[in-house]
Amino acid sequence: MAGRKITIAIDGYSSCGKSTLAKSLAISLDYTYVDTGAMYRAITLFCMRQNLVNNNGVDESRIIEKLNDISLAFIQDPETNTSPIFLNGENVESQIRKMDVSNQVSQISAIREVRKKMVQIQQKMGIAKGVVMEGRDIGTIVFPDAELKLFMTADMETRVKRRYKEMREKKIDVSMDEVRDNVNSRDYEDTHRQESPLIQADDAIVLDNTNLDLEQQLQIALELVEKKIEILG
Numbered sequence: 001m002a003g004r005k006i007t008i009a010i011d012g013y014s015s016c017g018k019s020t021l022a023k024s025l026a027i028s029l030d031y032t033y034v035d036t037g038a039m040y041r042a043i044t045l046f047c048m049r050q051n052l053v054n055n056n057g058v059d060e061s062r063i064i065e066k067l068n069d070i071s072l073a074f075i076q077d078p079e080t081n082t083s084p085i086f087l088n089g090e091n092v093e094s095q096i097r098k099m100d101v102s103n104q105v106s107q108i109s110a111i112r113e114v115r116k117k118m119v120q121i122q123q124k125m126g127i128a129k130g131v132v133m134e135g136r137d138i139g140t141i142v143f144p145d146a147e148l149k150l151f152m153t154a155d156m157e158t159r160v161k162r163r164y165k166e167m168r169e170k171k172i173d174v175s176m177d178e179v180r181d182n183v184n185s186r187d188y189e190d191t192h193r194q195e196s197p198l199i200q201a202d203d204a205i206v207l208d209n210t211n212l213d214l215e216q217q218l219q220i221a222l223e224l225v226e227k228k229i230e231i232l233g
């Protein structure tokens with residue numbers, strides 16, 4: 001699929017396979033992959049370390065003051081062919097996937113100034129096109145003009161089982177109930193927050209992967225890309 005490069009925006013609920021699809025699409029198309037959830041998770045880790053967020057709430061004004069002290073970068077590791085996220089020079093990829101970060105990230109990602117900073121960085125990352133970016137507001141706020149927008153979903157139990165399996169494979173000690181509570185509460189927070197809530201863009205194509213395997217969902221997405229590029233000429 002050589003030729004014109006487009007912007008692909010993938011949004012959807014927690015744990016419905018956005019990262020898996022986005023990564024494999026980026027490899028197939030030789031595009032840049034951006035996991036925007038990792039960026040919100042890394043800021044959350046920063047805030048947790050500085051005691052700016054816990055189960056009782058967030059210190060919003062201090063977080064806003066500290067935003068300029070946070071630098072984020074995805075740095076490619078040629079050995080694993082992955083691009084882990086670095087927070088102020090430290091590889092935090094495995095730490096941000098843990099349950100404690102998952103439990104606080106909704107509070108941080110609801111802050112307007114945090115989102116404003118993230119969106120600016122994300123827009124710069126995608127300026128040259130040829131990008132697959134996944135998150136909650138990519139097709140609505142970050143790239144409202146993206147040529148292809150996918151809105152991913154899957155039924156709750158399928159999502160919970162997938163996330164549980166993924167966390168156990170990473171040796172994270174967690175129960176199925178904890179995963180279910182977290183996925184449920186993040187869905188609620190993501191769709192009900194005031195700032196850029198998760199909503200399906202009017203021109204997004206819904207991809208329900210409850211009954212699809214990885215190869216099938218990749219094929220569907222690749223066909224959509226091909227069609228889009230053909231239409232654009």
Ligand code: DC
Nearest residue numbers: 036037038040105109135136137186
């Ligand atoms: O994709 P993820 O589950 O790793 O994202 C972690 C959290 O970050 C998610 O619960 C909501 C937030 N997020 C967001 O608000 N906007 C994005 N574009 C991506 C993630």
